[in-house]
Amino acid sequence: MEIISLQYPVLLSDAARSAQPKTLAIGHFDGVHKGHQNVIRRSVEAAGSAGIQSAVMTFDPHPKEVLGQGQQYLSCLTPLREKVERFRGLGVDIVYIVKFDLNFSVVTPGEFVQLVLRPLQVKKAIVGFDFTFGARGAGKPDTLKMLGAPDVEVEVVEPLMLNGSKVSSTNVREALAEGRPEAAEQLLGTPYQVRGTVVHGEGRGKTLGFPTANLEPESAYVIPRQGVYAIMADVDGERIPGVLNIGVKPTFHEQLPKPVLEAHLLDYNGDLYGKPVIIRFISYIRAEKKFNSLDELIGQIRSDADLARSILSAFK
Secondary structure, X not given: OEEEEEOOOOOHHHHHHOOOOEEEEEXXXXXXXXXXXXXXXXXXXXXXXXXXXXXXXXXXXXXXXXXXXXXXXXXXXXXXXXXXXXXXXXXXXXXXXEEOOXXXXXXXXXXXXXXXXXXXXXXXXXXXXXXXXXXXXXXXXXXXXXXXXXXXXXXXXXXXXXXXEEXXXXXXXXXXXXXXXXXXXXXXXXXXXXXXXXXXXXXXXXXXXXXXEEEEEOOOEOOOOOEEXXXXXEEOOEEEEEEEEEEOOOOOOOOOOOOEEEEEEOOOOOOOOOOEEEEEEEEEEEXXXXXOXXXXXXXXXXXXXXXXXXXXXXXX
């Protein structure tokens, strides 16, 4: 898979110079959830039928972040590296990463088609039903069809419904905020994950008999609701069950500046410091609470670990 970074209009001409006919799925695709996957798969399928390349165009950072339209877009479900990995898994030939900046934000719908899609030799654009493009989101799928005719065909993928609700990034975020990782997994098609590096913490877990790994996320991930979770952790190519607390450790602190992700991996004795780890959220166990004594805390941790072990015994 080829990855091409574009900045309008500077690098576009370079990419267009070697462009070949292609299909193109267009969107931000945060989360690469099942609805996004349908859009991207249609690009791959259409390209296969036509004997041309399949491509995805995504934008970085999120347009609403650049335009100051929402604090929630300062965090993401899938940082760019992870998003690109998922595109690869869907069989895409080319990924265009467009730098979304103020210059690009004022491109009109007509300019987007004429100065971006046509130079890249897009023969078929595939978009979701709620796709918008161009300055102030003025362009809609019907706009794209009109502006693309007759040489750029446009296919609109209808929303994917699950349990009566639309599969969307917003619904994934809401599920995580409510401590419902199983619901997020249904929408994503895979457990929600956070990738990071193990850093030194306070070292208290080891003295309590439950050594923990403090995870420093590598990007500004959406962090699920505070509390205790059953997790699976990827370490050195091995998948290990565990229990993780997201919180401010109220038994020991009056207030921490931000929640800490602290994992105890079951039946693991290796040294984790400095290692990259992927945490997959499987099930919410309980809310974080303040304990009256260390014995009470230790007893609860033991109970949490036993419950996590039971939950994860069936996890493959």
